[in-house]
Amino acid sequence: MTDHAAVEVPRRVRKGPDERREQILKCARALFRERPYGSVSNTEIAAAAGVSRGLLNHYFGTKRDLYLAAVAQMLAVPPIPVPAFVEGAMVPDRIDQSIEAWLELLQRNRTTWITALDMSASGVDAELVEILEEGRESAVDHMAEVVGLAPATREHPEIRAAFRGYSGMAEATTREWLKYGRLDRDQVHLMLKEVLLHLLDRVVPQFVQSGAGSG
Amino acid sequence: MTDHAAVEVPRRVRKGPDERREQILKCARALFRERPYGSVSNTEIAAAAGVSRGLLNHYFGTKRDLYLAAVAQMLAVPPIPVPAFVEGAMVPDRIDQSIEAWLELLQRNRTTWITALDMSASGVDAELVEILEEGRESAVDHMAEVVGLAPATREHPEIRAAFRGYSGMAEATTREWLKYGRLDRDQVHLMLKEVLLHLLDRVVPQFVQSGAGSG
DNA sequence: ACGCCTTGTTGGCATAGCGTCAACAACGCC
DNA sequence: GGCGTTGTTGACGCTATGCCAACAAGGCGT
Numbered sequence: 001m002t003d004h005a006a007v008e009v010p011r012r013v014r015k016g017p018d019e020r021r022e023q024i025l026k027c028a029r030a031l032f033r034e035r036p037y038g039s040v041s042n043t044e045i046a047a048a049a050g051v052s053r054g055l056l057n058h059y060f061g062t063k064r065d066l067y068l069a070a071v072a073q074m075l076a077v078p079p080i081p082v083p084a085f086v087e088g089a090m091v092p093d094r095i096d097q098s099i100e101a102w103l104e105l106l107q108r109n110r111t112t113w114i115t116a117l118d119m120s121a122s123g124v125d126a127e128l129v130e131i132l133e134e135g136r137e138s139a140v141d142h143m144a145e146v147v148g149l150a151p152a153t154r155e156h157p158e159i160r161a162a163f164r165g166y167s168g169m170a171e172a173t174t175r176e177w178l179k180y181g182r183l184d185r186d187q188v189h190l191m192l193k194e195v196l197l198h199l200l201d202r203v204v205p206q207f208v209q210s211g212a213g214s215g
Numbered sequence: 216m217t218d219h220a221a222v223e224v225p226r227r228v229r230k231g232p233d234e235r236r237e238q239i240l241k242c243a244r245a246l247f248r249e250r251p252y253g254s255v256s257n258t259e260i261a262a263a264a265g266v267s268r269g270l271l272n273h274y275f276g277t278k279r280d281l282y283l284a285a286v287a288q289m290l291a292v293p294p295i296p297v298p299a300f301v302e303g304a305m306v307p308d309r310i311d312q313s314i315e316a317w318l319e320l321l322q323r324n325r326t327t328w329i330t331a332l333d334m335s336a337s338g339v340d341a342e343l344v345e346i347l348e349e350g351r352e353s354a355v356d357h358m359a360e361v362v363g364l365a366p367a368t369r370e371h372p373e374i375r376a377a378f379r380g381y382s383g384m385a386e387a388t389t390r391e392w393l394k395y396g397r398l399d400r401d402q403v404h405l406m407l408k409e410v411l412l413h414l415l416d417r418v419v420p421q422f423v424q425s426g427a428g429s430g
Numbered sequence: 431a432c433g434c435c436t437t438g439t440t441g442g443c444a445t446a447g448c449g450t451c452a453a454c455a456a457c458g459c460c
Numbered sequence: 461g462g463c464g465t466t467g468t469t470g471a472c473g474c475t476a477t478g479c480c481a482a483c484a485a486g487g488c489g490t
Contacts, residue, residue: 014438014485036340038253038279041476052440057478064253125251129333161388161397162406168387169410173380182376191377191418195384198413203406210402229456229467256447267469272449 021059024049028070037067068127075135091147092197098146099192103185106174114179139167147200158207166199236274239264243285248330252282283342290331290350306362307412313361314407318389318400325393332390354382362415373422381414 015023027048031040042063046053060066140163144150153160173191176183183191230238242263246255257278261268275281321328335347355378359365368375388406391398398406 012439012483012485017438020438039340042478043476053477054441054479055439058439061478063477125253157397158402161391161395162402164391165384165388165398165406168390169380169384172383172386173377175383176376176379180376182372183380187373187377187422190421191380191414194413194417195410198409198417199406202409202413206405207402227454227456227468232467235467257449258447268448269450269470270468273468276449278448 017059020051020055024051024056024059024066025070025073028066029074032067032070033074042066064125064127068131071128072131075131091200092193094146094148095193095196098143099189099196103174103189106178107185110178114175136164136167139170140164143167147196149200149204152204152208156208159204162199162203162207166196169195232274235266235270239266239271239274239281240285240288243281244289247282247285248289248326257281279342283346286334286343287346289327290346306415307408309361309363310408310411313358314404314411318404321389321393322400328389329394332386332394335386351379351382355379358382358411362411364415364419367419367423371423374419377414377418377422381411384410 024045028045031045031048042056043053045066046056056063056066060069140153140160141150143163143166144153144160149159153163170192173183173188177185177188239260243260246260246263257271258268260281261271271278271281275284331347331350334343355368355375356365358378358381359368359375364374368378385407388398388403392400392403
C-alpha cells in the first residue's frame, strides 16, 4: 500500500486556461465526430474530460460556441492542400501534381476528411455555414495559386465563383471515393484534372471576356 | 352584440388528420426555413398553427420526425428537374434545354433551394443526409436519362458516381448564383453545360474502357 | 513556513423544452 | 337526442442548458 502521509494527490488538479481549453475541445471533437449535435450533452463532454459541467460554460459560454469551436478545429487540418508549386512548370503539370498531392493528403487523413464532409450538426446554423465557407475560400485561394490565376481572381469575382463551383465537385467526387468507394483514386484524379483544365480552357476565358469592364 | 343563442362558434375546431397534418407541416416549414433547428421550439410551431403542443407529438411522434417531414417536403419540389426529353434531339441540345429548365425551376423556388443548399453544406445527422442523398440520386437518374446514358449507369457504377460529383458542382455553382450573386444565370448555364459535355466526351469513355469487364 | 489573494473549479438553482398520458369535447351515427 | 369515436388539450415528469455564488489549489509576499 502507499504511504498514507505521502504525495497527497489533490482531488482537483488545477490547469492553465489554454491547456484545459484544449483538453475539453479534444473530447468535444471526439464526441461530435461520432454523434449529432443534439444527442451529445454537455454533461457527457464534461465527463469525458473529467471536468465539471459548469466549466464548459465558463470557457466557451454556450454549448453552441463549444460546438463551433470544435468544428472549426476539425476543419482546420484537411482542406489546406499542399502548395506543390513548381516554378516554371506548365499549368497542366502543376495541376496534375497539385491534385496528386491533394489526394494523397486526403487519403492520409481519410477519416478526418470524411467527417468533415458530412458533419453532424442538427439544424442549419448560419454561423456553421460561415465556418464551412471559410474553409472553401482558402481552398479556392490555393487553387488559384496553383493554376496561376491568383491575380485574375482578384479582378474577376466570377472566376473565384467558378472555382468554388469546381471545389463543390471536388468535394462530391472525393466523397464518392473515400466514403462510398464508388470511384477509385485514379478516376477521381482524372475527373478533377480534366474538368479543371476544361474550365481554364473554355469557361474562364468567356467569363473574362463578357465581364471584362466590370467594377 | 351577437345573439347569445346563435351560431355558437365552437372554441375547438375539429379537422381531419390529413388536413391538420398539412397545416402543421406548413407552419413548421416556414419556421425551419428561417431559423435553425435548435432555435425553433415545438411550442412556437404549435402556436403558429394555432394548435396545442401535444398535438405535434401526436401526429409526428418526435420533434425530429416533424423536422424531417418538413425538410422532405421542402426538398420534394426543387431537385426534380423537368424532363425536357425531346425525342431525336441531339445530346447537346437536350442538355441545354434540361439545364435551362432546371435553372428556371431553381430560380422560381429560390429561397427553398438556398435552404436546401445550406442544409447539405452544414451537414446534419445521418437521417437527413439520407434524405438529401435520395434527392441527389433522383437528380442523377434524370441526368442519365437526359444524356442518354441511363443504361450505361446501370452497368457502370463509376458513371453514376461521376454524375454525383457533377451534381456537387451544380449545387455549388447555383449557390454562387442564387445565394451570393457572384455568378449570373448565364454563367452558371455555361459552366454546367461545358463541364457536362466535357465529362461525357473525355471522362466517361475512359471510365467505361478501364472498368469494362467488371461485375 | 504561514497566510493571503488570485482564479480555476465545482455543485446547486432556475428555467425551458420535449415526450407522455389521461381527461375532455367535437362530430358522426343510430 | 343520447352515445361512441377520435381529434385535441393541458398538466406532469424528465432532461439539459446557463448562471452564479461558494470552494479550494497554487503562487506570492512576508
